[in-house]
Amino acid sequence: MNALIYWLDMAGVIVFALSGVVLACRTRMDPFGMLVLAAVTGIGGGTLRDMVLGVGPVFWVTDPTYLWVILVTVGLAIIGFHYIHRLSRGFLPVADAFGLALFVVIGAHKTLQLQMPGLVAVLMGMMTGVAGGMVRDMLARRVPMVLREEIYATAAIAGGIAYVGLDALGAPGPLAVAVSLATTLGLRLAAIHWHLALPTFAWVVIPSASEAASPADQKVAPPASPHEPPRPKVRVRMIRPEQSRRRKNRP
Amino acid sequence: MNALIYWLDMAGVIVFALSGVVLACRTRMDPFGMLVLAAVTGIGGGTLRDMVLGVGPVFWVTDPTYLWVILVTVGLAIIGFHYIHRLSRGFLPVADAFGLALFVVIGAHKTLQLQMPGLVAVLMGMMTGVAGGMVRDMLARRVPMVLREEIYATAAIAGGIAYVGLDALGAPGPLAVAVSLATTLGLRLAAIHWHLALPTFAWVVIPSASEAASPADQKVAPPASPHEPPRPKVRVRMIRPEQSRRRKNRP
Amino acid sequence: MNALIYWLDMAGVIVFALSGVVLACRTRMDPFGMLVLAAVTGIGGGTLRDMVLGVGPVFWVTDPTYLWVILVTVGLAIIGFHYIHRLSRGFLPVADAFGLALFVVIGAHKTLQLQMPGLVAVLMGMMTGVAGGMVRDMLARRVPMVLREEIYATAAIAGGIAYVGLDALGAPGPLAVAVSLATTLGLRLAAIHWHLALPTFAWVVIPSASEAASPADQKVAPPASPHEPPRPKVRVRMIRPEQSRRRKNRP
Incomplete structure (x- = not known):
């Protein structure tokens, strides 16, 4: 053994x-x-x-x-x-x-x-x-x-x-x-x-109402971006694997 | 206790x-x-x-x-x-x-x-x-x-x-x-x-006299940039926090 | 001693x-x-x-x-x-x-x-x-x-x-x-x-025959690039130091 x-x-x-x-x-x-x-x-x-x-x-x-x-x-x-x-x-x-x-x-x-x-x-x-x-x-x-x-x-x-x-x-x-x-x-x-994966959690910036013409403008926040006034809303979203467009390729 | x-x-x-x-x-x-x-x-x-x-x-x-x-x-x-x-x-x-x-x-x-x-x-x-x-x-x-x-x-x-x-x-x-x-x-x-901070020390490239028209051209050197002749002068400068324009945002 | x-x-x-x-x-x-x-x-x-x-x-x-x-x-x-x-x-x-x-x-x-x-x-x-x-x-x-x-x-x-x-x-x-x-x-x-150095080994992408007009098109693959069909061939090449154009400058 x-x-x-x-x-x-x-x-x-x-x-x-x-x-x-x-x-x-x-x-x-x-x-x-x-x-x-x-x-x-x-x-x-x-x-x-x-x-x-x-x-x-x-x-x-x-x-x-x-x-x-x-x-x-x-x-x-x-x-x-x-x-x-x-x-x-x-x-x-x-x-x-x-x-x-x-x-x-x-x-x-x-x-x-x-x-x-x-x-x-x-x-x-x-x-x-x-x-x-x-x-x-x-x-x-x-x-x-x-x-x-x-x-x-x-x-x-x-x-x-x-x-x-x-x-x-x-x-x-x-x-x-x-x-x-x-x-x-x-x-x-x-x-x-x-290609199973767990959902990921992402920091999502939601533009403030005045400038947000369409919800399609939502984008994942770059880390530590300088927040200019008027402050955009920030939320944490759960992103299921099938929503993710990134391919998986490990060495 | x-x-x-x-x-x-x-x-x-x-x-x-x-x-x-x-x-x-x-x-x-x-x-x-x-x-x-x-x-x-x-x-x-x-x-x-x-x-x-x-x-x-x-x-x-x-x-x-x-x-x-x-x-x-x-x-x-x-x-x-x-x-x-x-x-x-x-x-x-x-x-x-x-x-x-x-x-x-x-x-x-x-x-x-x-x-x-x-x-x-x-x-x-x-x-x-x-x-x-x-x-x-x-x-x-x-x-x-x-x-x-x-x-x-x-x-x-x-x-x-x-x-x-x-x-x-x-x-x-x-x-x-x-x-x-x-x-x-x-x-x-x-x-x-x-927003207190200690001064930082930075590697500063000073263009050689021939090409340096104005001192405003001084810029922070990108790390490990290839040095072309004529060699620019390199100095270490102390940068006080109030000179720094970067915002501080930690997670 | x-x-x-x-x-x-x-x-x-x-x-x-x-x-x-x-x-x-x-x-x-x-x-x-x-x-x-x-x-x-x-x-x-x-x-x-x-x-x-x-x-x-x-x-x-x-x-x-x-x-x-x-x-x-x-x-x-x-x-x-x-x-x-x-x-x-x-x-x-x-x-x-x-x-x-x-x-x-x-x-x-x-x-x-x-x-x-x-x-x-x-x-x-x-x-x-x-x-x-x-x-x-x-x-x-x-x-x-x-x-x-x-x-x-x-x-x-x-x-x-x-x-x-x-x-x-x-x-x-x-x-x-x-x-x-x-x-x-x-x-x-x-x-x-x-400036002695050991040879390095690199991952090289070879475009598939249809799109490879000249062998000069070979380039070093960006790590983990998404591979689109038709799949390019990938090989490992040994790169001798004199072929390398990067300068060596350590802090």
């Missing part, structure tokens, strides 16, 4: 590292930039988890195999850079969903082993799966996609709740792992396939 | 979480984005403090009440999203100043309890109050406002010095807490009311 | 802090912004290293001299702000290379003292030297330059390998330190002088 999880963990690191490599190419980085984005995505979430839990040296300091795996992955990606573009359609999103599901289980499992409360375990599972990609996007100066539209973190939270709940009910370990993996994977793959 | 501080701490977390919710709406995030910005703002500063101090598990791992408070706050904000826009004028800046003052005292207090030097305690108080908002702004891809113009961190530093100084002089705990709260709150509210 | 390293460490902190001050001026920050950028650059790398290694309180909590050094550096920079622009040519890049070389040795040395594996020591040396500047650039909302074109991290990695390798071979401490310093410094100064 544990050996299986260990190898699946390595597979998750490889997949997440590849998503870092793809984003590095998209933002035109050099090989070191690739290495940093790959490492941050592959082991960043677990690093933050271990630092927050205060368990002493983080996992890849104790077991540098993770670092070698990332080095070899980036090395192979550089040698075979002609083929990187093939990763970004089809294969990578599905593999990424697989890695997410695994990281959630591993994060929740490690936290429960430290006798932490269930809510903390759910949060740590989510953080292990999601934080690496968030820092990756920040380094490449994008607003982390996970904060905006896709059902990504929601799937991670559901998987974490499934694991922690079954563990609390005394279910055998392999069953809890399997149900949690299936929950995260299922939700995430469904979100990819049907 | 301690129970009072605990409840005030929770109030500070709620207020900071709400400022994260408001920024999430302004940058059009989904409910998970709201949750992340709320959590980062509400408990991010204390998390960084505990990780730097190396105290083992951070405070909200030991006491998950903080997490429940943030969950409930965001849940209520989503249910009542029609009313979020009312928060951004008037109420929120004042409540935020209150939260800042509390977080400074709590950060400095915890550090002194660990027998750390006074300078570290002042820094930790400031970090507890300010770091959450900085990471919030970075996640939403803004240059943290606290780095630019407002008397925000300065108020936090003054409050921290007041607390650490009174503690070193042997003042009773409640007095030190009260004076520190009053210092931070007073400075911050004064800064909000009179 | 140890006293010499301690003083050189302080010199490295001062130089890195000054690079933070220069960037703060370029992005028009107030004195507190200067202080934050200076502190993040000067002690950020070592802070991350100590948190990852889980050594308890980070180094500047145990020895606040580092904080005083940064405070005095920023104070002097504010008093003498008329002269800051003189730092950005000539002096600062060379001094920065010196600081980088020192931080690499210190990071690798501290890690080996904790009986960590060699690969971790190389990584920690690199992280100590590079991470502060990366967070500095993120706070000022730039894509960290170190991720893009310059031979910066590569020099740090080479210096770390030199130190760890000589240490493993049983070389005396001062020799390992000297060779590592010379390696990092030499590579970095050569990169500055001859």
